[in-house]
Amino acid sequence: MQRHIRDILDQVPSGRLMSVDLLRGLAIAAMVLVNNPGSWSYVYAPMAHAQWHGWTPTDVIFPLFLFVVGLSMVLSCGRGKPFPAVGWAQWSRALKLFALGLFLAVFFYNFRDDSYSWLQDRVEGIRWMGVLQRIALVYLFCSYLVYWLRAPGLIVAAVLCTLVPWLLMLFVPYQTAAGETFQGQLVFGNHFSAWLDQWLLGADHLYYRAAEPLAFDPEGILTTFSAASTCLLGVLAGLAWKHSKTDAVAQLRLCRDWSLAGGVMLILGQLLHPWVPINKALWSPSFVLVTAGVSALLLAGLFYLVDIRERRRAFAPLLVFGVNAIALFMLAGVVGRLLIMVPVGDTTLKGWLFQTVFQPLFGNYAGSLAFAVASLAVFYLVMWQMYRRRIFWKV
Template sequence: MSDQVATVAIPQQRNIAVDAYRGLVMLLMMGEVLNFEHVALSYPGSTFWRILSFNQTHVQWTGMGLHDMIQPSFTFLVGVALPYSLRSRQKKGEPFKRMLGHTIWRSFLLVALGIFLRSIHSQITNYTFEDTLTQIGLGYTFAFLLTFVRPRWQWLAFGGLLVGYWLAWALYPIPAANFDYAAVGVPAQWHQHLFHGFAAHWNKNSNLGQAFDVWFLNLFPRTSPFLFNEGGYLTLSFIPTLATMLLGLAAGRWLIAASPRVPLRKFILAACVLLTGALLLHFTGICPIVKRIWTPSWTLFSGGVCFLFLAAFSWIIDVKQNKRLAFPLVVVGMNSIAAYLMAHLFEDFVESSFRINLGMSVLNIFGTALEPVFLGLLTLTIYWIMLYWMFKNKVFLRI
């Protein structure tokens, strides 16, 4: 790939570092086809495969692996893009009512697309609202409206969302000592993940969000009554997810204000403050860091990590001018919706096509234990080629 292609083919008005960061996020999501967890079972004594497996799966409850950063990063980058989008529309003279109407329509489409993707293998429409696209859609219009207020009010909204959400959970009754966790899908071996004392407000499927979903999700047609989400995921997580978008909104605002420089110090300072605050809340038991229910401390912690990622990409690409290095990721990042759909809709078709047309003898060329990785690499290659074709032909899926 020549320098000319890598730098000139990418529209220069875009922030390439942001596109590359988004590309990494989507690549991590599409990379689930590599099946590291399955391969690690064939090498139980291998630290290498154990690390890869850990970072391609979600942690059980507290803490974080690399895979846990996909959703907050995607959400954060939606916020980063908002000031750029607003500036572009205002330059075109687009009236507020039209922008608001498009935003509401986009929010609806994101929610609908999330429900559609969750319903692929269901007998009827699976009305569930914890999907990444659905969570973003539920908060997107509010984030858009907040782009029109002063930064001070944006930060007040950010703090108000997190404090109010934390307070609501803190006031909800803690499960009784004899609470039947098995009845809400919590396995017997889960006891090591249960919190005690005040932190018990954030235990799996025995919290405010669970109570809300038992009421809310049963308002929709279902094949059987909703009792719990096996992973502990919740509809109400869109509220602190909105706060993650507001962190991205601040990052986007700083990028525009500092252009053509990069506000690395602001990014790193923000990361330090957010990470420190999250760890203090977690270790004092005030609010544990739990991604699956998007606790306020998780919003702070993951937001700090997002700022570090953005700082790293900005330093490598904008400061050190390594745009050629970013090109493979930019191809993915500029078509994130297409990449998202590929990961959810194309996997079975692509993998079965390789099995039929190449045969297992070729797929097992590195041994049966590594067959999932080899097949996954072939599948990822097909995804990237499709996205590259779309990039070259300027075909970008937008909502």
């Protein structure tokens, strides 16, 4: 194990801000862990999303990844270089991410149903939005903002990106297919964002297509602009690093500033909750503040431990995930779908593994978690082989 850790750290380029790679690795590892339980019927509360208003640790994972996207946009330019003009490099990256999201949307076949129509279910009813699609759109949108605006303008943009969608949800009336008119509703299946999703994308192309009175997508159009504010807050955290000095005192001051900003955002978002509900699906302003606050605190903690104190050994395995985050997400998505596609008796391969191995050994909830941990361990072996061969999948 000691040699394994040393092999990981020996490949880290000198001068690289390791804490950001670790933060990305933490986000993607957590995302894979919560997306692959042995059974969705047995999931511990912290590893499930809040049912509607409120938040759990799982609700922080996607915003954390977007926060790191913003950080990485700054770090990729280095301290002394200007941001590049948006061109084919940014567009191709966004298009590839969007295409990978669409691939996962169609990568499924129900072999257990003789009447199943893949063309009708997966192609004609394709879900246009999703995690990777949102990352693609947010990245491209923020690339333009970062090139056009300086820090004060980015602060204003971050506020507007979360405030304008929220005001639209509160004050713009909308009408359902049944002719009912609503305004300011913030309930499951009934809010302005749902109406916009259904109008622009169609009910058959949304994640919650059976929701009443309006189908909607948790990665919908309007809330993608709100999600861009999370990415921009990551950009601002990166700019603080970009404009800081490199001496030890300055780096400690930067760590303190990230901690203070994170603490203030977390507390403010929580205090707003009675009036502005914390809600991931709506990506509300309070949700932006809470999740960005947690992200900034995690960044400050890792930066202090890894980049300042150089306590790297305990965190090294996260680096294997962090430098190949999209490859891990795709691997987990493909394998996860294959496990529920392959029939075994009257269940699926995933159901068979859970019921015959993990559930008898560990019980319902612990067995479901053990399945997720085992899956992550298998994925780690693949990611480690890529890492040691210096295969880094960049989109």
